Amino acid sequence: MRIISGIHKGKRLTAPKKLPVRPTTDMAKEALFNILNNRYYFDELIVLDLFAGTGNISYEFASRGTEQISAVDADYGCVKFITETSEALDMGIVAFKSDVFTYLEKSKEKATIIFADPPYDLPLESFEKIPEMVFKNGLLHNNGAVIIEHASHMDLSHVHNFSEKRKYGSSVFSFFEAPNQD
Template structure:
């Protein structure tokens, strides 16, 4: 596993030894950032269920202003911390240990891009989307990118959030959520 492009390009990231942590493949990671295009520079990210921190580190490498790395597993937090230090990204990284509810409660600014990759079939996707919406953490033009298995049923909407796109990569699917643009216009 490596950083694909940007400031930390080519840096190898430490990977887990067991099967408890399921890192995003380089192919899917590259596809996610291709979907974002240039919407990384200067943005605030949150890598919820960070695992190794690979997605958030890729965002920082591509110019994200800040990234929150959140996970409940101590081993994931250790891996994430070591990978952030290996890249020299400590100044723009905030590491929060705890379940998604507690860590989301500790974020006190708008996030432009949420990266959600919880354990497949754990039933957390809709709960996470609803919590982010309820706490009003997503910026007006922000997006939530969820990585899930092809057998996971994803909601069309959760609170005010709507699914706007779905891309398949073999057994992995990426769904993108955001606020409908008409409701964003009304808020301006």
Template structure:
């Protein structure tokens, strides 16, 4: 797997050799960023990846102009892979953490961090994480107005959101296991 575009284009990425993470495939990542380019300007924005795996989505965002990436994975082996993939990058451009995602959300709010882009791609067996995440996000002040949430899910999510985020785009990616890609945006008046 490689970075697709931007200043780190063609940079090779390592992934965990086990089944403990499920990296976003190159095709899905390319689809996701092609869609995202229509709705989001990366330059000088702040991103958050709660279940980073290899860090591929955050690195792609940094490559395209993200100013600061908060990159999290609870799995210590995944965090080591992320460190390898981010080797040589300016350490001021990212913050790595190994926290439960709900604990991290609370820490970020406590530290008055606001983000413009959230990647949500938890381990597929944990579908309860999607509802927990959106309930938590609705109750905290973390996402900037016009901020975007990008989701890869094994299940349809339209009913979980309840309209407080605007659905910009959804796509079903057909494969052995169908995946649903969503791009939501916070649009407060």
């Protein structure tokens, strides 16, 4: 995996092969960050990266100037890799080992961008539960967005607060927004 833009542009990172991950492709990641670049100032964001895996998305935000990033994953190896990489590159990403749904239920921290990249084989109900829990628990700042990456055969447009979806190859980003939540 490589960091596409920012102060670490072009930096290649190699995660241990044993991690249970499917990193977002460079093409999809670049398209997503082009969208976000037109909507937000990265240095003003608070980011929550759910099902963080290798930390691919977190590193991209950090490289572009985001200073407040929390990454959540249930796998100890993933959390360890994110922590070590963040320290080596002086990114300040805070990684938590937790089940994402437990984290969302207990967290009181609000974010501007909540990005989730669950395993594609999770049931539809689990994907639907992510934005439902975020909005129910008031975890999103005004004019923030929940972005869920999922397989192209899945449709989340029926979920409350859905705003749009963008397809890149076999991946789709579904956006959920609820302005004036604070």
